[in-house]
Every structure is written in structure tokens, then in C-alpha cells.
Amino acid sequence: MFGSDAFRLIIGLLLAFGFAQVNALFLVWLERKVAGHIQLRPGPMEVGPHGLLQTLCDGVKLIGKELIIPFKADTKLFLLAPVLVFGPVLMAFLVLPFGPTMIIRDMNVGVLLVFAFSTFTVLAILAGGWASNNKYALLGAIRSVAQNVAYEIPLLLSVMSVCLVVHSLSFGDIVQAQSKVWFIFIQPLAALIYLIAATAETNRAPFDIPEAESELIAGFHTEYSGMGFGLFFLAEYTNMFVVCAVATSLFLGGWQGPFGFSLMLPGIVWFMIKTYFLIFVIMWVRWTFPRVRFDQLMNFSWKVLIPLSLANLMLTAVALKLF
Amino acid sequence: MDTSSSLTALAQAAFWITIGFTMTGACIAVFARNILYNVLGLALALTGVAGVYLFLGSLFIALMQLLIYVGAICIAIVFAIMLSRPLHLETPPRAMPKVVMAVAASAVFFVGLAGVALKTNWVPAIERSTDFSVVTIGHMFLTRYELVFEVISLVLLVAIIGAIITAGFSRRLSS
DSSP states (O other), X not given: OHHHXXXXXXXXXXXXXXXXXXXXXXXXXXXXXXXXXXXXXXXXXXXXXGGTTHHHHHHHHHHHSOOOOOTTOOHHHHHHHHHHHHHHHHHGGGTXXXXXXXXXXXXXXXXXXXXXXXXXXXXXXXXXXXXXXXXHHHXXXXXXXXXXXXXXXXXXXXHHHHHHHHTOOOHHHHHHTTSSSOHHHHXXXXXXXXXXXXXXXXXXXTSOGGGOHHHHTTGGGTTOOHHHHHHHHHHHHHHHHHHHHHHHHHHSOTTSXXXXXXXXXXXXXXXXXXXXXXXXXXXXXXXXXXXXXXXXXXXXXXXXXXXXXXXXXXXXXHHHHXX | OHHHHHHHHHHHHHHXXXXXXXXXXXXXXXXXXXXXXXXHHHHHHHHHHHHHHHHTTOHHHHHHHIIIIIIIIHHHHHHHHHHSOOTTSOOOOOOHHHHHHHHHHHHHHHHHHHHHHHHSOOOOHHHHOSOOOHHHHHHXXXXXXXXXXXXXXXXXXXXXXXXXXXXXXXXXXXX
């Protein structure tokens, strides 16, 4: 009834909140390690074994710092933006299938829920960038909007072709349908488009023009200090986990082992292995490819990704009707 | 009995909070003099409407509302900000004729909507159908409401042509 269901949601969201912190701490460390080893240096080494506690120290330092509000900034929006960017990201955890029974709520519109709440991120970035009263922040925010509009279309179209195959928008059903063959083998093009568009949606290099360090200092969060900046960082890394977890559920069989072999590992272990592998791939890409130019970015989405994903969707529909 | 009455009270409270959010957002969208506040207010109002859909029991429609209206429409209006005047400049005072015309237009629309709402013989949703699944909505769209569905796409076509003409004219003027 109401009571147990509401408690399930609340406890689930609290767990997700805790997980998001630990995940961000781990991912920042991982990113610095990956960057270090790609550039032939060890990365953080001093605090804890192999620098594992480095980000914990950084986090404590961020909490202790003063939150500076720039002169003539719009105070209300400036303080609202970091909260608005982090809150909606947590909603995605409601429907992510971590294991056969480890899903807070398997809704029949789960896929929609993830993408519906991801739209708030753009508005929050825009509000933060504009409220900072700084031209670099505003430029970064505007670039972020243009980029998100362009890449959300191929992202949703590639997700739709998977939903067409399964005839369902529920993560539970989608993962169940992959018990024999993962969808990356049935929908390879959609998987590739999803990964590219998701990289762009999370503002990751080579699509990180909203915060391009060499042009815009730090883009939309230039003026943020202390935990305001920390929340933007937390949201970015949580977002990265969410898009990779969605990719795992849609294309890599979720909590299931390859081709029906579970190899004695519990579902959540498989899920985490695949998700963190995808996150590693995204980091690998960041430290391998240079940043694209703005016009290249737009052309790539509107002239390559969108036509390809539309064609893929139509082919999928025709194939489903014929066979 | 006790739990059910407190549940009803809770649901009522949630409903009025949602309505409050919607109205606040709508007021910000109309009365604020800063276009970014307008857009964020509109986003708040549309999120509130999504909350009303949720209250009515259709999670699917609520999520589509978020995806389309907050995700697409508000972001499209953000593009209009990029085309408008720099934000740090002084905003000019409201032009009286425009205000009068806007009030008149929305009054006509309000009277029309209120008339329809009052004239309609409302039947509770539970008595008409209990099936609000995605599949049913899809079937309805492609059978009974096909015409409405297509006419809406015509509106979008007009908007696209209008955008192209506007952009084309301004480009010709500037070159």
C-alpha cells in the first residue's frame, strides 16, 4: 500500500544520494589516474594507497571553502542553479535496474523518466551561467543549450529503436529481452550513436565546449567556488554514471552475463562491471581525442547523427514488420 | 478508515501545492521583466502541470509533458534569448497598447476555455475507462484522434516556415 511504497521510494532515493557521493569521489580519482597513466605519469599517489583518498580530502576542502557570490550577480538564481543541477539527476536512480530485484521501482515508462528529468540539467546550467554575470559563464551556458538540443535528438532516436524491438519502455523488460543476445549486436548503430550523443549530453571531451578550459576558463561554472562548484562536479559525474548505466541496460544486457552465462556472479556485479567499463571508455576518449570546434560539433549532430539515427529507426521498424 | 482519510488529506494537500507551483510559475512567466526569469517561470508552471497529470494518474502523460514542454519548448525559447537584446541593458518600460492587447487576447482565450469547461458534462475518468496505458493512448492517437494529431503537426509546419521566413528576411536586410 501507500506506506511501504513511499518508504521504498524515500529509502531508495537516500541510498542513491549516498551512492552519488561515493561514485563521484571514486570517479574523480579514476579520471585523474586514467589521465595520469595516459600521459605517462602516476597521477595522485600521496594520500592513501595509490592516492585513493585524494578526492575525499579535496571534497572536505571544498566544503570548508567560502561560497563567493560575484558582485552584481543574480543571487537567487546563482544559489538555486547548483541545487537544480544535482536534484533531478537523482530521479534516474528510481528506475535503473541494478539487479534482477534491485530496482527501486520498475515503471512501465522508466526510459522516459530518465530522459524527462535529464532536461532540467540544461535549464540549471543556463540559470547558473547567466546568473554569474560573467561573459565566459554566459557563453558556456549558451553553448551548452545549443549542444544539448542538437544531441538530445539522436540520443532519443537511438533509444527509441531499442524500445521498438522490445515493445516496452520499462528497464526490467528491456534487460529481460537481452537474456540471450545483447542489443549491441542487434542494434550496433544505435549503440554507437547513443554513446556519442551521451558523451555530448554530459559535456564530456571531445564535446566539452561548454566549459572549454582554453577558451572559456571554466565555462558555465567559472564563478562558482566551494560547494557550489562541488555540486556541479557531483552532478557531472553522477550524470556520467547514469548515462553509462542506461547504456548498460539498453545495449549491454544490464545485470545479465554475456549470452546467458552468468559465471556465478550476482547481477549487480555484472551491472557495475559494465557500467564502470563504459565510464572508463568515456574517460579514455577524453584523454585521446582533441576538442571539436563548435561548427564541427553542430554539423556532426545535425548532418550525420540525426539522419543516421532516423534511418536506423526506420530500418528497425521495417524489419520488425517484415520478420 | 483513519489512514484512508489522512491519505485523502495528503493527496489534497499535494494537489494544492502543485496548483500553487503552477500559478507561481505562470505569474513569474508573465510579470517578471527579465526574459530568463520568464523562461524559468514557464518551466516551473509546465512542471506543475506535469504534477497535475501525475495527480490524475497518468505518469506517461506527465513525463511526456516534462520531455516536450520543459525539455523542448522552454529550451527553444532559450534560443530566442540568444537572438534578443543583451541581458545587462536596461529593459524598456512596457508599451501600454501591447499590454492592453495582450490582456484582451488572453481574456478572450480565458472566457473561451472557461465556457467550455463549465458547459462540458464532466464524467469521472474511472467511469469512462480505467485503461490509460501507453498502448491504449497510441491506439487512440492513430484511430479516433488521428485528425487532431495530424492538425497539430500542421501547426508545427507553420511554425517552421515562419522561422525560416523570419531568419531569411533578417539575413537579407543585414547583408
